[in-house]
Amino acid sequence: EAGVAQSPRYKIIEKRQSVAFWCNPISGHATLYWYQQILGQGPKLLIQFQNNGVVDDSQLPKDRFSAERLKGVDSTLKIQPAKLEDSAVYLCASSPDSSNYGYTFGSGTRLTVV
Amino acid sequence: DQQVKQNSPSLSVQEGRISILNCDYTNSMFDYFLWYKKYPAEGPTFLISISSIKDKNEDGRFTVFLNKSAKHLSLHIVPSQPGDSAVYFCAAAAWGSSNTGKLIFGQGTTLQVKP
Numbered sequence: 633e634a635g636v637a638q639s640p641r642y643k644i645i646e647k648r649q650s651v652a653f654w655c656n657p658i659s660g661h662a663t664l665y666w667y668q669q670i671l672g673q674g675p676k677l678l679i680q681f682q683n684n685g686v687v688d689d690s691q692l693p694k695d696r697f698s699a700e701r702l703k704g705v706d707s708t709l710k711i712q713p714a715k716l717e718d719s720a721v722y723l724c725a726s727s728p729d730s731s732n733y734g735y736t737f738g739s740g741t742r743l744t745v746v
Numbered sequence: 747d748q749q750v751k752q753n754s755p756s757l758s759v760q761e762g763r764i765s766i767l768n769c770d771y772t773n774s775m776f777d778y779f780l781w782y783k784k785y786p787a788e789g790p791t792f793l794i795s796i797s798s799i800k801d802k803n804e805d806g807r808f809t810v811f812l813n814k815s816a817k818h819l820s821l822h823i824v825p826s827q828p829g830d831s832a833v834y835f836c837a838a839a840a841w842g843s844s845n846t847g848k849l850i851f852g853q854g855t856t857l858q859v860k861p
Contacts (some may be wrong), residue, residue, distance in 0.1 A: 635788070663847055674835050675790070676751070676849030687846055723789055733780055733839050737789030743790035 634658065636738035637726050650712035653741045656720045657706070657726030663687075664701055665735065666709050667723040675723055681707065681728055714745045749773045752852035756788075760860055764825040767855050769836030772817065772829045778841040780849065781810060784833045793834075794821070797841075803852050826859045 637656040645651050657664050662683050667675035678697065680687040683704035686725055692699070696715070701707040721742050727735035751770045751787045759765045769779075777798035782790035796803040796819070803810050809822045823830055836852040 665847070672853065674752075674837075674853050675849075676851070679850050680847060688848055710837060725789070727847060731841075733778060733837075733841070733847060733849060734792035734849070737782075737791070739787065739789050 636641070636724055636726050636736050638722075638738035638741055640741055641739065642736070642742050642744075643715055647716055647745050648713040648742060650710065651714055651743060652708050652710045653722050653743075655707045655724030655738060656735055660738075661726035661728055662704070662745075663727045663730045663735070664707050665725040665727075665731070666699060666707070667725065667737075669721045669723055669740070671720070678709070679721075680730075687730065711743075714743075716745050719743055719745045747771075748853075749776075749787065750850050750852040752834075752836055752855045754855050756856040756858070757827050758858045758860060762825045763798055765821075765826045765830065765857055767821040767823075767834050767836075769819050769821075769852055770817060771819075771838050773838070773840070774817070775840040775842075775851075776838040778839045779810070779812060779819050780837045781808075782835040782837060782838075782851075783830075784823070784835065784854070787842055790835055813858065823857075826857075828844075828859050828861050831857055831859050 664681045666678045669675040679689040721740040722741045725737040734738040780795040781793040784790040837849040
């Protein structure tokens with residue numbers, strides 16, 4: 633089966649600019665996650681979708697970050713405006729449902745804000 | 747508040763020897779634990795998991811041990827191979843209380859296996 637697809641792989645932007653990341657999960661996976669991994673730290677959950685509904689967005693900085701999963705398939709994560717501290721790898725993951733913890737991660741998008 | 751801690755940033759072992767990676771947690775609600783392996787420029791890959799009703803789980807060369815009273819788990823790799831060189835993340839979930847799929851990750855330990 634095809635894995636979790638993410639694009640772009642790398643992005644460099646200036647602070648205060650906006651950026652968007654795209655994720656296409658494994659076909660049929662109802663649950664989709666966006667994690668942020670800052671250098672030297674473990675991944676941190678930003679938002680979790682079950683189909684096209686939000687399950688957990690408690691750690692999403694909602695003043696600048698937004699995410700959507702229209703039609704319960706692919707998803708986009710947007711940052712506007714970006715700050716220097718947003719430099720990180722943004723990982724998308726999917727699983728068949730929320731009770732399955734061994735989920736599949738994509739390769740991530742490395743964002744550098746200068 | 748770091749609920750899952752991997753206190754060793756790096757570990758180096760000789761090929762064929764045992765690698766032991768450690769992880770501590772503070773939240774007593776955690777009842778399901780996983781190890782992920784990550785190669786450079788790739789996403790983390792699920793390796794092995796353990797439920798709090800067990801104290802050991804084996805899968806080939808990989809064994810995870812859980813000590814609930816000490817809030818400590820460890821991953822043993824025997825024998826270690828150069829292809830095992832990667833970053834290993836410990837993760838925890840409160841499966842029984844929330845079962846939302848959310849994982850709390852440690853900071854990771856970089857394992858280097860020397861030929």
